[in-house]
Amino acid sequence: MTLQHDNATSHTARSVRDYLQDRNVSVLPWPAKSPNLNPIAHIWDLLDRRLRARAIPPRNVRELAGALVEELGNISQQELANLVQSMRRRCTAVHKAAGDHTRYCYF
Template sequence: MTLQHDNATSHTVRSVRDFLQDRNVSVLPWPAKSRDLKPIEHVWDLLARRVRASAIPPRNVQELAGALVEEWGNISHQELANLVQSKGRRSTVVLNTAGGHTRY
């Protein structure tokens, strides 16, 4: 299994590294604070927009969790594929802005 995270300090402390190593989880090398390059960040955005657009907004944590799980199941394989396929384009934009702000 391979894990991708954002290299936040809490993710890279020795206890986390040891935990992952003990469970044979490899970590994908990734630059810190690279939200534009991670498709999962765009999935979270998609989920948030869908939950906010629902006719009856969640009123508590349990309803929010249920709404997120429901919307997660509604994401099509094509939507996920589009996010992954856009990585090259997003990488180019990040390089062109020297890591600065992008529209992504």
């Protein structure tokens, strides 16, 4: 299994690295602080917006987990394809911005 994260300090702590190594999880090399290039960050943002838009928000961890699974299943193949297809534009924008934030960065 391979994990991708953004090299945030909390993700690169020795305890996290040891945990992943003990479970034979490799980490995909990725530039530090690169949310513009991280497609999964945009999926999390989409899920967050969909959960916040629910008429009845999750009231506990169990309901939250169920709602996340449900909303994840509601993401269309077209939405995922659009995200993948945007990667060339994202890389170009990050290059032009010399690694700084771009319009693709959601925060």
